[in-house]
Amino acid sequence: MTGPAEEVPAEARIEDLLRELAPRVLAAVTRRFGRFDLAEDAVQEALLAAASGWSEDGIPPSPAAWLTTVAVRRMTDMLRSEQARRRREQLDATRRLPESLLGDDSITTADQDDTLVILFLCCHPDVQPASQLTLTLRAVGGLTTAEIARALLVPEATVGQRISRAKQRISQSGARFRLPAPEERRQRLDVVMQVLYLIFNEGYTASSGTTLQRVELAAEAIRLTRMLREKLPSEPEVGGLLALMLLTHARRRARTGPTGDLIPLAEQDRSRWDRELISEGVALLEDVLPRRRPGPYQLQAAIAAVHAEAERFEDTDWAQIVALYDVLVRMSADPVVRLNSAVAVAMHRGPAAGLELLDSLATDPKLAGHHRLAAVRAHLLEQSGSPDTARQAYLAAAKLTTSAPEQRYLRARAARLV
Template structure:
């Protein structure tokens, strides 16, 4: 039932927002309808047409809200036209329009993330707050400000003009990618990963691909998520300790997700403009198809990173390329490539730069420098599992030099 409600939530919200033009009020009404369904359906059974049931309940909540507002006199003559009865609302799916609205460029990235998970994902404020390790009151304020921004900006519930759609779709993909990344490697706390967030990101990206089947980058993004998430079970041991990629038990990887991801890469790569998600998916496929760590085709992965750096340059791409250089050409070459990030303020405070440096130094035989880099990386991360792993590596290199 929870899955059904999450699938229906954006459809119901989209229908109400399009009909009434008030996203904030419609979103509140849908949340109340979802709560009513979660309370009533287990006892009374799921209705024959659950979407119409939710539309009717949310619609009545919305009408009640309109009637109670100070401007009710203006709406009085139209209020009965606003009532929603089962079967009277079109079956049109406005989920894509809803995604575009939640990811509007006028909203800050944190607001885009929170609003997408709330309005399109159907997650409660408490669930979103827990995922991003902030108090529920803080997340509630963030969501409230985002809805107020939409209201005060006069943003209409319509598809953006054709000239803007490609850029808006890019933002939607980026938001879903950020949701996935936060789930796959949490930015802080005790847990290494949040399977609920990665699952939600994959579900929403599947939905986006269904709505935009011609967009090869969306297909690439879905492939990237599937191929990356396929390794989830092997990333930690029974005590929750982190296991790096080259040490993972590959028999624990999800072969069904790998097969689907590889098929998506084959179906999208080269079928349209080559974008960063397609290239990252192709890299992930090379990792997943290698039977052992030693069998990984690092020269091909490096070649793809070099293309990715031209298509979508950035410090994170440079960092990952340095790892590939280290495996394809040796750790000293990898350290030289990592040197490109020295002084890059965008990576200041990012523990992964020091973690990669430590790993390359260890492989190069410089145990003392590796020990120092591991300790520095451990002090910089807020993820407890990563901190424990880096501290362990620091102690091992200390005992070896």
């Protein structure tokens, strides 16, 4: 018999609810007051108050209204303080919230495009990429500063500084709380998708730390990309990005062993891959590819789909993958794409062909000192029958990565060649 479903702890329910409501509340407060920089601070204080208060008193009947009321009151206080300090003319935004809205969700039942506006605002072109990432995680992802610091393995102070700088740049830019004009939206959309992809990648393969994956971070990127897809269904690259995330995330359970050690693609138990996510990702591709507007995310998703279709690693259609990479390399200047293409070429034409391509990447400044270049070289050298050179390359790669699981894997590969 199947036992009763495990009850989700109250703290986890509160955390999930706050994460879901955070962008809605921020959008409502920003739209009302027109000050994203102050609104973000006010909402964060409301979230902190809820996290502590709800744990003791329980979740209120209208949690969105509770959060908005607290954020609006804090926002009003901040604006009044600013007014007194700067002796400015009283702002319209300091008007008291009508009593009819207190305890009511009406203020937060804004058009869902508001969250999309926040997402585009966080990715303003005047904001540096690192700050775009942290600001998006907090403002749209609903993560606290401490959570972001743990996820990205940087000090809380650094996260705070990045967020502060990003909000200052947005404020200085004079950006208004609305979706950018169509011509700018196209440009901004590329940045939005890049930030979401960065969030996903950091969750799928952590750049440092003791664990290979940060599943919650990858799941958050998928959630945000679903939101973007719902709002921009006619953009095939958004669908391609979501398909890529789903098809890649489907492998998560098979990527590590019981002790958290890395399991390479060739050795993964494919029965542990999430077939529902794979089916959803393939369906998305079947929707966007016929529109004949292929982009890098769609092509990467198509490559991921070829991997997903193979029941065993030996069944992988490397010829098709190489053909897709040929198109992708012509379209993308990303050296990591060329590195992955070299791996595919090696699998299809032999390690010597792959090593030849790696030589052309050795001088790329973006890959200089990157452990993946050394790791791929080590793997291909091992396949080509050069164990001593391969061992040295594995050890060199291990020294270049700050990820403990990757270090263990690379050193273990080197030890096998002694």
